[in-house]
Amino acid sequence: MHISPVLWQFLVHWLTNSALFPPEASAISPYMDAFYFFLCAISAVGLIAVAILVFGFSILYRKEKSPVATQIEGSTLLEATWTIIPLALFMICFVWGALLYFRIYNPPTNAMNIYIVGKQWMWKAEHPGGQHEIDSLHIPINRPVQLTMISQDVFHSFSIPAFRVKREVIPGRYSTVWFEATATGTYHLFCTQYCGTDHSAMIGEVVAMTPDDYQKWAAGSTSGASLAQNGERLFASLGCNSCHSGEATARGPNLSQVYGSRLQLADGSTVTANDAFLREAILNPSTHVMQGYAPIMPTYQGQVSEEGLIDLVEYIKNLNSNYRIQQTLTTSQLAPGQAGASSSGTPQVNGPARAGRTAPSVPGTVNQ
């Protein structure tokens, strides 16, 4: 029998690419696949049950064989059976699915953190060491990696099928996802939320490397300054240190070791200072005023890019003592152009004319 070369090529192509599921390259993948096979098995059983009933009855009771239909009202017992059995199966799916969900979305505390910024139509990854990547992500294997992600414009969705993880990347809010790669290799990275014209070009690759290789890569591609160092520079140039100086008389709260602590807010609630809180406190300060401080901080909405915010967050995260702030304070005061600015409370940030009006009318620390 003659098979045309095109068809032959097609068959060969198919057989070599006949994977039914993507490579299992993360710690969670086997669990996900196990659940998937369980669900497939349930579906197969359900489908076969329906098929047997339909085809069986079609053969047994076709008109030629069964000219007389027997009228049957129904059967409560039978109906209860096929209510309860699916319900029980669905409940198993629910519990299993929920366990998996919390496993995927609750990062372990020892995870290394990488920041992801999504924009139309590229992924920017920022490693704490100052390595910047576009449309690719280098990670070490056998180590939990947490991604803190945000979008600059529209909804995106960060998906690595080989790791079985995916999370929406939302404008205006951090979302997180974590994984632990188990096999080295290069994997697909997709944006799965429709995001405009070049949605399908918003792809990249995830390179999972041995820890040694990762160290080498990290050393070779650093931009010179870590995110925290960039943040420190930004912290000074925005004049944050004029209030958050860490001194007892300062108008803003002390930021050292603030990360991860429980904070008492002015409206009486308590929050944990995580990445999302720090970002919000920079952009919408008045909703996040700490107990004992006046709502005098101007908003930095629209003045700092998402990357800048990440730098600031990373800087504040790493503030273990006031030493660095005071260092920064000294250097910025030494800088001729900024000496006046930082003392008046309105440094060279564009636009906070409102802040200028607000700040002087309020005493430094007002206890409400």
Next chain:
Amino acid sequence: MSTIVTLPNQEEARLPKLSYLNSEYGLKSWLLTGDHKRIAMLYLISITFFFFLGGAFAGVIRLELLTPQPDLVASDTYNKLFTMHGVIMIFLFLVPSVPATVGNFVIPIMVGAKDLAFPKINLLSWYLYVAGACFLVYALLNGGVDTGWTFTTPLSTHYLNTHVITAAMGVFIAGFSSIFTGLNFIVTIHRMRCPGMTWFRLPLFCWSHYAASILMVLGTPVLAITLVLVMLERTVGIGVFDPTKGGDPLLFQHLFWFYSHPAVYIMILPGMGVISEVISTFSRKRVFGYTAVAFSSVAIAVFGFFVWAHHMFIMGVSNYSALVFSLLTMLVAVPSAIKIFNWAATLYKGSLTFETPMLYAFGFMGLFTIGGLTGVFLGSLGMDIHLTETYFIVAHFHFVMVGGMLMAYLAGVHFWWPKMTGRMYPESMSQLAAVTTFIGFILTFFPQFIVGYLGMPRRYHAYPPEFQVLNVLSTAGATVLGIGYLLPMLYMPWSLKYGKIAGSNPWQATGLEWQIQSPPLTENFVDIPVMDHEAYDYEWLAHKTEHEVTTVG
């Protein structure tokens, strides 16, 4: 408890002298009609048009996806294609499909009324449909829209410069058309039943339409106000959905899915009603567990309002919410399972024949089972993370909507075609079409489950080459599917003139609509009937045919 139903001798059947089709003539008598049957025909024509328009877009999409490279159309065009495909298929085809055509035609007759409660509002709803469609066609002709049918903010509000407002306006207006249809059905089923027609004597078709109508009336306005806010956001920049102004884009998702998830049930419930009628008729048997099937429709409608956030599991809803919504999603799957098994049990000890509507109904049962069960995959929190926004979800909702709803729609149109036109469609030809559709469908959409689990994202114009084989299969299947859908377009019009004359009850079905002449009189019944038997009472029917030589009406 046994019934022999003999099919009537159609050689003797004659077309009635007077019917709704020839009671009046002229375009005006159609465009200004208050007759639910004529409005149903108007809907049938317009819906068919938009089905093929939406189908044409799907064809181009599949053709583009034949190769991994973006080589047939540009990215923007591709985005517009799937947006217009989604918007047209959902708002102009699936939502009105069964209710506005078949439902409009038979519900008043089934309950024994001379018309729907509000004939003028019924006509208005068709005009609203047409007006909404005009907006969408205008948007289409002027370059199209590329928001995706979900109008996701902030993409739709701030980052696109296509005709979003026109399209949103079109959907807004079409939404009111659906509201008025639903309102009319609820009132008709409540208030217009003939003497003796108790709730539990209603055909299940009415129950499922009743349930779907509740969703239309209570869900659609939320979509309307959401679209109004999107339009205002685009024109005035109000910031309700804009994170830079303090708004929350997730609020849009909540409001949008509050309608759009129940909308899934608006689409599928009427289809389930058709299946109940068809399965019962062609097994000459009462539907197994009438009450369970009836209440499962209502249960789907009620639970349908509590599950919308399962579209947002990965979008950052709170964990607690995700848990609750996932649990409720599992619950809403149960009534569908009940229905499937009850239909299967209806076949037991029946006297089955396999005319085209029955073949489509079998197709529905198989495909809807797969579609429903894969819904459980997506409702399970953990699995949803990997599967959502991939081709798996595309395959899932096409199994439910196309495999389920479209099969049911075709089953319904074939089933009631003799009643609507007075003539039979060609049986062997249509059986061929049914089988072709089924094979084409499986070939088109089953590979998408696999390619989805492999991770291929939906709405991708270009994709990694290793997914090509499955995509080629899918496109090949789409060709078969297209042929399956085109066949009825050929033989249905043909049958209008050359089809065998049907007679009043060609299937020997029990519904009131089969007891009157085909096509019916404008007033449906000369005298208001009195219902004195249960629904699907084939013994009554056998008794009646024995005693009556000619048919009523």
Next chain:
Amino acid sequence: MSTPTEHEHHVVGPKTYGAILAALLVLTATTTGVAYLDMGVFNPIAALGIACLKAVLVILFFMHIRYSSKLMMLTVGAGFFTFIVLITMTLSDYISRNWGLW
């Protein structure tokens, strides 16, 4: 016509309407007055409580639901029920977001 729930059409007289009008005006004055008192959490509760009371009066008497069939009452109830589902289930997401990732 088949539903046995139809009622003799009830004509509501000017006396009832007048009494309801008076009650509504009094409630309006009350709600405005109460707004000037500082009652903390009870301010919104009082304002919305009075609003609900007023709405119920209008629905029962001006809109004749008090004299209508059970079906009508159910219909009105269903509308408000769905409204409350929308509000509570959406807000429950927003409120529980602050409870953290457990």
Next chain:
Amino acid sequence: MDSHAIVTGQEQHEEHEEHPAYLRHHFVTVEQQRETASFGMWLFLLTEIMFFGGLFMAYLLYRNWYYDAFVAGSNTLGIGLGTTNTAVLILSSFTMAMGVYSAETRNRKGLVTFLSLTILLGLVFLGIKSKEYHDKYVEHHIPGASFSVEDFVHPADKRDVPLAPDMAQHAQLFFFLYFAMTGMHALHMVIGISILFFLLYHAWHGAYTNGHTSTIDNFGLYWHFVDIVWIFLFPLLYLISRHPLK
């Protein structure tokens, strides 16, 4: 009147000629037609509840998020005008109810009077509303480029401390929702008044007082519904934020 018991087709057919002219062909009794129409109207009102529901949802969410801004925004609204308007609308609801009563008692003069009064009160409401809108325009409280954050004082502080600027910006959201909700309500009023003129014209010529009160009944339902929406808008926008939560 209530002849629905079990009407066989034959009897029904004979009765047909005696029915009043306004009974449409597909109804059996006047009572059935009346109940059907009012049920349909109620279902339409349900869709209206859900339509406003979306706006209420947005309002409640942002009120929780930006409490201070919403309080500050609310405090700039004129509570006197708001209360007056509430009273006017309640009065108009009363006159509408009396109109329905007049129609039911076949009192043409009464119907015309009460419909005219309802129109008048509706117009007064819209007049006061436009005065309020005008005030907002003068104060630069219309969201957009010319929005001014000057007037928003911190509600928790008795010393008129201005609101923090980022929070004050969120007052735009309050005002947007204020305009959207009251605007949507006003739109319903305008539609209602237009229909009222139409009804008045026909009532003048003696329609609705011949026993066929369905149209007036159902319009009454609509008018009362619009009143109910305002009954909730008034406390939400004007009242409940007067005093900040502690």
